[in-house]
Amino acid sequence: MAEGSSSIKTNLPLVLPSRTARIWRERIIASVLFLAAISSVLITLVIIYILFSETVIFFEKVIELDQMSLWQALLEFFTGTDWSPLIEPLGIGILPLLSGTLTTCFVALFVAVPLGTIAAIYLSEFAPAKVREVLKPILEILAGIPTVVYGYFALLVITPVLQKIILGVQQFLFPGREEWDYFQLPGFNMLGAGISVGLMVLPYICSLVEDALQAVPLELREGSYAMGATRIQTALSVLIPAAVSGIVAAYILGFSRAVGETMIVAVAAGLQPKFTFNPLEGAATTTAFIVSVSLGDLPHGSLEYQSIFAAGIMLFLATLFMNVLGYFLSRRYREVY
């Protein structure tokens, strides 16, 4: 091992890297990383800039075309019940899009909130570990299915089943008529789309509610059990009140998901804006309207082009409000304990 003794000397670097160089390298790396972190803020700013600037152009054009003042245009936008910015005479009332969005969302929540909450309580408080191990990945898979597949499901599976059920119920209640005398559920309807959206947000709400329940400290459960309460009594009168802000946050975030859902409603709820709250009819939601306009040839700078940004800004502001609310609510339940 003659080389061994010589290598002790050469192992030590004779020329140490310059300290200044090292400091500068660290600084440059830190600033590059900072730029990456700040990019998320830039994305938000660009979203807001694009949405606002195009919406402003939309209103300018409407004012010029219809010879009305800005206030009239804004009033018409928020209270008008006719949304047809593509055909003369222009209808720029956003309410039909909002009614479509709200109706599908309420159908979705009607499905997802009870099922999701019960499933979450069951998984968190009742299910044996082995059952959880099987069911959690299944819920994860459901949450990972592309939404366009759910749209297919709504149009080609749920809606035909609903049509049969609705016809069957009518034949049972009012027998003896010809088939075409009964009410027929249209192929595009908000009920089927809403149910499908509900099934899509079900795993999401379930896992958020479960997180909220898991965040309740064990002592509260133990105290309740020590008083002789059963698991269901503990869950309903101790855990749910303790986790209420987290559970409400889960509902709000689920609602925000449902509002922003696009492909299911674009496939199954119809593309025609219509001011109605009847889930048995078909009507375009805000997102479906954006898709339907984008599907056509969209000349840059046309009124069609700007109208989807005006619809988009409503969507953005609504979900922004709900997400921030949900964020602070869910942060509250983490802080209490």
Place this chain on the structure above:
Amino acid sequence: MVHNPKLVAVLHNPVAIAESIQQRKRWEQIFILLGWFSLLVALLTLVVLVADLLIRGWPLLNPNFLPKFLSSPPSSDPEEAGILTAWVGSLLVILVTIVVAVPLGIGAGIYLEEYAPKNWLLDFIEINITNLAGVPSIIYGLLALGFFVYILNWGESILTAGCTLALLILPVVIVTTRESLRAIPIGIREGAYSVGASRWQTIFDHVLPYSMGGILTGIIVGVSRALGETAPLVTIGALTFITFLPDAPIKAEPPFISFNWLWSPFTVLPIQMFNWVSRPQEAFQINSAAAGVVLLVLTLLVNSIAIYLRYRFRKSIKF
């Protein structure tokens, strides 16, 4: 003291106590049934969905037809129409997405977890990222339409689509990067600092290698989401009837690599499926179901890689 006379009567009667306990147990049984029912709805959705796709799509999915379905471009004849351009498009778009989102997301995650001072700016960026994660995907489509397509003038290209999806999955990558960095014990850092490593050396040589499993999982979850995303790509005006493949990235003559494909128009699997499902002719429903099966298999494959990785890394590294 108990003032409720009904309760007092129960408390002095052992039979009534036993009955009350029985009743509570019954309630508990009923709730367990309700829980099973709720989960059964979810399970049934999955089973019916997959079964319907498979049965309807079988004419194109059976071994005799599958190779043809995978290797032919879309066509107006449902029996001829395949998903060649769609899956190639999906692949290329995802490639761009990964190249853009991974360095940006990991960089941002490292800065926020390791460098950022705890102040209002960090709070603001955190709220901002949480919010970006909740912005509907179609809003990213509007951003891409206004910014990438018209301001940067990239057109309706693979580059635009890849960048759009990259922005969409950025919050997922950032959040999982932060979580896996946070899981590395402080001792690892202290050890590195004590032998004279700089901050970046500590992170790059010690912290990052240990947290790679978690970060990789996050990236894969993001990729599976990007694979199934349709709305933002429809908004930027992705053409649904593309019968030609993009320019090949590797050429026979020097310089061997070409980036022309970045600028070519494209279609992806979910858009192809959307296109077929929204056609009035029933024959195209078969194509739609078959495309759905391919899409589902792809996303499940990617997802299961993520689940497997998470499992393996959790097992192999213990602090």
